[in-house]
Amino acid sequence: LLTVDVIVRLRDQGNKIVLIERRFEPLGWALPGGFVDVGERLETAAIREAKEELCLDVALVSLLGCYSDPQRDLRGHTASVVYIADAEGEPKAADDAKTIALVEPGDASHPLTFDHGLIMADYVQWLETGRVAPLRF
Numbered sequence: 001l002l003t004v005d006v007i008v009r010l011r012d013q014g015n016k017i018v019l020i021e022r023r024f025e026p027l028g029w030a031l032p033g034g035f036v037d038v039g040e041r042l043e044t045a046a047i048r049e050a051k052e053e054l055c056l057d058v059a060l061v062s063l064l065g066c067y068s069d070p071q072r073d074l075r076g077h078t079a080s081v082v083y084i085a086d087a088e089g090e091p092k093a094a095d096d097a098k099t100i101a102l103v104e105p106g107d108a109s110h111p112l113t114f115d116h117g118l119i120m121a122d123y124v125q126w127l128e129t130g131r132v133a134p135l136r137f
Contacts, residue, residue: 001035001076001077001078001079002035002036002042002078002079002080002081003033003034003035003036003078003079003080003081004033004034004036004042004045004046004049004080004081004082004083005030005031005032005033005046005080005081005082005083005116005119006031006032006033006046006049006050006058006082006083006084006085007031007064007082007083007084007085007119007120007123008031008032008050008054008056008058008085008086008087008091009061009084009085009086009087010086010087010088010089010091010102011086011087011088012088013102015104015105015127016102016103016104017031017102017103017104017105017123018032018054018056018087018091018100018101018102019031019100019101019102019103019110019112020032020053020054020093020096020097020098020099020100021093021097021098021099021100021101021110022096022097022098022113023095023096023097023098024096025075026073026074026075026113026114027113028111028112028113029101029110029111029112029113029116030112030113030114030116031082031112031116031119031120032049032050032053032054032097033046033049033053033080033082034049034052034053034096042081043060043083046058046060046081046083046085047060047085050085050087052094052095052096053093053094053095053096053097054087054091054092054093054094054097054100055089055091055092055094056087056088056089056091057087057089058085058086058087059085059086059087060083060084060085061083061084061085061086062083062084062126063081063082063083063084064082064083064084064119064122064123064126064132065081065082065119065122065132065133066079066080066081066082067079067080067082067115067118067119068080069115072114072115073114080114082119084123084126105120105123105124105127106120106121106124121133
């Protein structure tokens with residue numbers, strides 16, 4: 001199954017990004033995101049998911065990477081395309097999001113579900129070097 005995840009940076013919050021606490025299984029903290037609808041572009045899905053879960057209009061800045069480890073989601077094999085996006089305003093938890101947190105990249109105070117810890121590490125590397133992480137097999 002195809003999914004998207006979005007690293008949302010708030011323009012007035014420095015380097016902080018938005019995490020959601022998931023309302024449904026698997027529970028825990030995650031990047032906003034979700035399943036791509038049949039016939040939907042990846043970019044459109046990323047913008048839609050951010051709007052549904054955070055009540056924010058985002059501007060996609062960059063593609064961070066694609067993550068497809070068959071073990072990344074306990075519910076079944078998913079592949080996720082991860083975008084970096086900027087937004088303005090105050091995020092509000094909605095739809096699949098129970099609550100939100102603003103965190104510095106690399107902040108471990110909110111244990112992440114799925115492979116979002118790996119995605120965050122790749123994002124920190126992107127911030128520091130301007131490069132995406134090398135491919136993993």
